[in-house]
Amino acid sequence: MPEQLSPATVRAEVRIPLTFPDGYRVEAEVFTFHGLTDGAEHLALRIGELGDRTPLVRLHSECLTGDVFGSARCDCGPQLREAVERIAETGGYLLYLRQEGRGIGLYNKLDAYMLQDQGLDTYAANTALGLPEDGRDYTAAAQMLTTLGATGIRLLSNNPDKAGQLAALGIEVTERVPTGVHVSASNVRYLRAKVEHTNHAIPLAALVG
Template identity: 80%
Template sequence: MPNTENEQRLTPATVRSRVRIPLAFPDGYRTEAEVFTFHGLTDGAEHLALALGTPDPAQAPLVRLHSECLTGDVFGSARCDCGPQLREAVERITETGGYLLYLRQEGRGIGLYNKLDAYALQDSGLDTYQANTALGLPEDGRDYTAAAQMLSTLDATTIRLLSNNPDKAAQLTTLGVDITERIPTGIHVSDTNVRYLRAKVEHTGHSIPLPRLVG
């Protein structure tokens, strides 16, 4: 159940604008999103909520919190699984109805330039979390208070969460979001991102089955 005490601590946000945008992906998949912008988000960042599909009144909306990844989402970098996860999430949410929250949290909250600096350290042998700490930065600096504000504003405080990351579920629950189900994403593994995926399992308990990453 929602944590009403913490829910009351959320400062209210309001919808700033909403606009319909047709989406097209390189593999030919197409859909349409209603994109929401907001006033009053706690971190002042320009986060977006994309409403996709037609909600089923018999079940909670499917929600994905997707942190911005310029290299993966835009340029198709194979060092991570962010681009494929974004593509998968858009289709799965469109099928069932819900929201994709596109959060401006590049590099797990450390920013684009720092993320690229961390890549250089990874090339010398560190994993993605070790590289962040070697730069004097948090392993994962993301805070999901703004995401909880957005969901509250959209009257979506009971959700099904599309995520492999237990920290997203834990933070949202603390912030008053009732998660009825946590649904894992697909496993988008390649020779170039297998170390990255393994680090997510070993450092932060992501629900990625390691046997599928071996061999």
């Protein structure tokens, strides 16, 4: 049986024009919420025309270093850019979740980077700090989707844990749509660890290097 969600309500809705460094532009309806289970200031962005199609949804965890500063140590910035355009093409939601560093916070993430520079992978660095490999919980995301009436979705993700958690929370994932592989010399070890530790759907052949 799916877990019973506590109700959330829309707090505010505002239209924001999005512009990315490569010049791509799109308008988004941004929703804030009351009653989210973790009390964090998560956002839902409705992008494109929904119509009667199953919405395409991306759960994107906040990454200050990648999303804002363009760090090449991860693939978060390119995934965010890709997700916005792909959602705009078919209609759906980008959930921007305040879960920096897979839920461990910004300072801890930077501490983990120091350990990665000494040879640990992204997951081993977290555990060496006494923190979970991945501390993210998607209950608030399921609340947001339920409040917006998106209880059946196509999930834009390579991460099987996201689909599994949403399904357990009563969100029907009708399809898991893979994201692109945004590989560079700086993030290849990070991406390979995602495949080897948490079964991300990233072809290993793309990570040679």
